Amino acid sequence: QVQLVESGGGAVQPGGSLRLSCAASGFTFKSYAMHWVRQAPGKGLQWVAVISYDGRIKYYLDSVEGRFTISRDNSMNTLFLEMTSLRPDDTAMYFCAKGDGYMAPFDIWGQGTLVAVSS
């Protein structure tokens, strides 16, 4: 069935790094833009980054630009988010999501992976 499964979250100190992964199945991954969306504990949703179907075009939320890098491996049906210089306000559940384009609703979501940044 159609599925997105995230992994790679965990606890990290401020200034540290993490790499999140999102494994896709049940749809033609290489045909769709993919997004990362985060949700701080008890808070609302915040779009973080998007990558085009072929990986050539990437856009980021201003507050993560230069610290986070989105990438994908279409041969492995996997999306990534490399996170560096992490800050306490990056603490959140990170969801990967499929959209029909760069600006589109998200029709498939993963279950999320939790990132906790604290000293």
Added chain:
Amino acid sequence: EVVMTQSPATLSVSPGETATLSCRASRSVDTDLAWYQQKPGQAPRLLIRAASTRATGIPARFSGSGSGTEFTLSISSLQSEDCAVYYCQQYDKWPQTFGPGTKVDIK
């Protein structure tokens, strides 16, 4: 960025009644507006896209309306399984942004 606001913050509705949720955009987003349902511990689920088009598999008792800056999600014949937080999202202007959510519970 376009700021999305939602009202009320919490809505208590009796079973079988209709819940009416509002979403407002700080600037016009045409009909590029989606609604999501999120239950505790779960990922959001897409309910409505393009302001009024139900996503695949969404029951007809969920309906959306509006355009420009004012939008409404209606849930008729409310059931206990509808208890959740509902978010609106605009995807018309960069960056796409979400509202703070409306929590719906059973009275």
